[in-house]
Amino acid sequence: xxxxxxxxxxxxxxxxxxxxxxxxxxxxxxxxxxxxxxxxxxxxxxxxxxxxxxxxxxxxxxxxxxxxxxxxxxxxxxxxxxxxxxxxxxxxxxxxxxxxxxxxxxxxxxxxxxxxxxxxxxxxxxxxxxxxxxxxxxxxxxxxxxxxxxxxxxxxxxxxxxxxxxxxxxxxxxxxxxxxxxxxxxxxxxxxxxxxxxxxxxxxxxxxxxxxxxxxxxxxxxxxxxxxxxxxxxxxxxxxxxxxxxxxxxxxxxxxxxxxxxxxxxxxxxxxxxxxxxxxxxxxxxxxxxxxxxxxxxxxxxxxxxxxxxxxxxxxxxxxxxxxxxxxx
Ligand code: SAH
Numbered sequence: 001x002x003x004x005x006x007x008x009x010x011x012x013x014x015x016x017x018x019x020x021x022x023x024x025x026x027x028x029x030x031x032x033x034x035x036x037x038x039x040x041x042x043x044x045x046x047x048x049x050x051x052x053x054x055x056x057x058x059x060x061x062x063x064x065x066x067x068x069x070x071x072x073x074x075x076x077x078x079x080x081x082x083x084x085x086x087x088x089x090x091x092x093x094x095x096x097x098x099x100x101x102x103x104x105x106x107x108x109x110x111x112x113x114x115x116x117x118x119x120x121x122x123x124x125x126x127x128x129x130x131x132x133x134x135x136x137x138x139x140x141x142x143x144x145x146x147x148x149x150x151x152x153x154x155x156x157x158x159x160x161x162x163x164x165x166x167x168x169x170x171x172x173x174x175x176x177x178x179x180x181x182x183x184x185x186x187x188x189x190x191x192x193x194x195x196x197x198x199x200x201x202x203x204x205x206x207x208x209x210x211x212x213x214x215x216x217x218x219x220x221x222x223x224x225x226x227x228x229x230x231x232x233x234x235x236x237x238x239x240x241x242x243x244x245x246x247x248x249x250x251x252x253x254x255x256x257x258x259x260x261x262x263x264x265x266x267x268x269x270x271x272x273x274x275x276x277x278x279x280x281x282x283x284x285x286x287x288x289x290x291x292x293x294x295x296x297x298x299x300x301x302x303x304x305x306x307x308x309x310x311x312x313x314x315x316x317x318x319x320x321x322x323x324x325x326x327x328x329x
Pocket of ligand 1 (some may be wrong): 292
């Protein structure tokens with residue numbers, strides 16, 4: 001099914017057709033990517049960040065976060081343990097922490113790639129050269145959300161960043177042959193449904209291989225502390241439309257969805273999503289990687305999370321994939 005920009009806007013505005021929308025997204029998911037759910041083991045390895053994204057609890061101006069950085073040896077150890085637990089993809093995510101230079105990252109990538117797993121990076125904006133080195137070292141995928149395609153809103157949210165550079169990153173990653181993931185926040189202050197429609201069309205235009213969508217959740221130690229949270233339903237609708245328009249891509253049921261709805265990830269899996277990214281670090285780090293408040297599972301350990309999500313996925317009649325979960329063509 002194809003929708004025009006105007007149709008997308010109408011669907012986003014009108015909640016009376018939501019059941020139809022979510023069913024259509026679920027059917028599209030089944031037809032193009034099947035019933036398998038891909039689990040990606042997420043390692044949040046540093047909460048040190050030079051950026052000042054207004055919504056994010058890890059922004060450099062927030063002095064009340066206790067900062068941490070997991071050592072390269074321990075990152076590799078967490079990754080190896082996750083592979084032993086059955087994960088076929090490892091995702092390394094962090095703030096924009098300059099300690100992790102090109103060489104240090106390449107060393108970590110090579111060591112993790114000795115294990116039998118695909119590797120995704122989510123470490124922010126880098127030069128073409130850095131991305132190229134990460135690819136040569138063996139990284140398979142890269143996630144970098146555009147956050148919003150509304151240039152004015154982007155500027156308001158990221159006073160020290162440049163929208164065009166973020167687009168440049170996505171284009172470089174595609175050019176280098178990474179499976180490239182992007183996505184947006186839903187419910188940012190001053191965000192319009194028109195701009196959300198443009199976000200979805202942008203994902204299609206750049207041919208994103210993965211798209212992560214989550215509601216904005218106000219963090220008490222950020223300039224947006226008094227802003228209203230995004231809603232679960234609108235985030236789910238943007239995700240469902242993304243599935244319907246982009247068809248065969250990978251779409252995670254994001255953790256932020258579950259923060260706003262206790263069954264959020266399962267509902268997302270039944271409305272277009274086919275990926276879940278359980279945390280594989282131990283609880284001591286989880287609470288410190290507070291991009292938004294009330295993150296789920298911050299007191300859990302990796303073994304528990306794996307079992308918990310597997311049970312929920314099987315209970316809705318879906319299976320856990322045993323392969324790497326690249327985009328199906
Ligand atoms: N430094 C990396 C990883 C960022 S954290 C990068 O720049 O790509 C991953 C995602 O968390 C961000 O892309 C953003 O969309 C989301 N996020 C940050 N703050 C949030 C908040 N307050 N509510 C919901 N999601 C948030």
